[in-house]
Amino acid sequence: MMKTNTLVSQEAFLEYVLDSMGEMLIVLDTSLHVAYMNDTAKRMLRVRGDTYVGLHFFKDLRALIVPRLNRPTIVEEVLQDGRPRHGIHRKLATGREVLLNVVPLCERGGEQVCGVLITGHDITDLARMERELDLAFSLTLPNSKVEHKLKNTPEFADKFDPATGRITILKVIEDGGYRHVVNALRIFAAMRAQGVTHVIGIDKDVLVQTIIFHDLGKSQPNLKPGDVVDPREVFEDGKLHAYRSAEIAANFYHLPADAVEIIRYHHHGEHQLPESFPWRLRPMFRLFQVIDGLSAAVTRGGVDVDFELHDCTLRVTEVNARPQYNGTWEIDLFTGARHKLE
Numbered sequence: 250m251m252k253t254n255t256l257v258s259q260e261a262f263l264e265y266v267l268d269s270m271g272e273m274l275i276v277l278d279t280s281l282h283v284a285y286m287n288d289t290a291k292r293m294l295r296v297r298g299d300t301y302v303g304l305h306f307f308k309d310l311r312a313l314i315v316p317r318l319n320r321p322t323i324v325e326e327v328l329q330d331g332r333p334r335h336g337i338h339r340k341l342a343t344g345r346e347v348l349l350n351v352v353p354l355c356e357r358g359g360e361q362v363c364g365v366l367i368t369g370h371d372i373t374d375l376a377r378m379e380r381e382l383d384l385a386f387s388l389t390l391p392n393s394k395v396e397h398k399l400k401n402t403p404e405f406a407d408k409f410d411p412a413t414g415r416i417t418i419l420k421v422i423e424d425g426g427y428r429h430v431v432n433a434l435r436i437f438a439a440m441r442a443q444g445v446t447h448v449i450g451i452d453k454d455v456l457v458q459t460i461i462f463h464d465l466g467k468s469q470p471n472l473k474p475g476d477v478v479d480p481r482e483v484f485e486d487g488k489l490h491a492y493r494s495a496e497i498a499a500n501f502y503h504l505p506a507d508a509v510e511i512i513r514y515h516h517h518g519e520h521q522l523p524e525s526f527p528w529r530l531r532p533m534f535r536l537f538q539v540i541d542g543l544s545a546a547v548t549r550g551g552v553d554v555d556f557e558l559h560d561c562t563l564r565v566t567e568v569n570a571r572p573q574y575n576g577t578w579e580i581d582l583f584t585g586a587r588h589k590l591e
């Protein structure tokens with residue numbers, strides 16, 4: 250084993266590391282009895298000393314509130330199939346909220362699962378802040394119908410198979426429409442910090458309205474995780490919901506004509522725009538399409554974005570969970586020219 254330090258024994262060193270971690274760490278054996286907890290876990294689950302050893306994680310400790318429908322529990326699933334699970338949001342009996350990873354433990358080189366390692370961190374404050382922001386944002390929406398539509402339009406995280414052209418649904422984001430709008434507004438705010446609303450042709454209020462209303466005419470298919478579908482068959486052409494959203498925006502909510510036009514054509518390529526589409530709207534049309542695309546990627550997960558503005562050229566840097574997809578590209582909002590940078 251690599252020599253990690255010369256001050257204390259390996260064993261003592263490991264104990265220091267485990268107990269100084271801000272994350273809670275719990276080890277369960279295959280019969281779900283607790284074998285180990287670090288100091289953070291003991292503090293979060295309100296356990297004293299070593300009294301936890303041998304307690305059944307669910308029946309005795311009862312520290313975690315498990316959704317009733319979950320039979321078997323995720324911990325049991327991991328023990329059964331040996332696959333790790335990440336990012337599980339749970340509430341503790343103390344009321345705190347945690348984000349957990351559950352990882353199988355196997356003897357080195359072996360396949361046999363001999364326990365599970367649960368790590369987790371407290372997200373109570375973060376989750377509360379997010380809820381407060383959500384509430385504050387919903388106040389800015391024109392009425393409860395718009396909020397209801399956004400919160401009930403799902404979006405899907407999927408995996409594309411280039412060989413078959415089909416996608417596998419990985420996750421259903423139930424309030425995806427709402428998340429998509431919130432993420433689009435966040436992206437626009439980050440661009441605004443770079444000065445994008447100083448560009449001629451970009452109007453903050455029109456673009457905010459466009460963002461909120463652009464997908465209200467969307468009707469999503471009923472899909473669940475694991476479904477394998479041909480996206481061209483199950484999802485309708487985006488141009489159709491764009492048309493409906495524009496009708497909704499114009500006739501039920503009396504949005505400015507410029508916002509309605511961008512909404513109507515937001516799934517058109519530039520070369521498909523009608524003659525009547527004025528040049529003065531093109532910079533904002535282009536910017537909206539960039540925001541819409543980036544927000545869709547952010548909402549489905551795994552992407553972060555950064556911006557830089559030079560005159561009327563916006564530089565976008567995408568940071569992906571899989572670094573091979575990282576990239577930087579530029580769009581000239583006046584000419585529409587795009588190019589990829591290293």
Ligand SMILES: [Fe+2]
Pocket residue numbers: 463464487490491515516
């Ligand atoms: Fe759309």
Ligand SMILES: [Fe+2]
Pocket residue numbers: 429463464541545
């Ligand atoms: Fe959209």
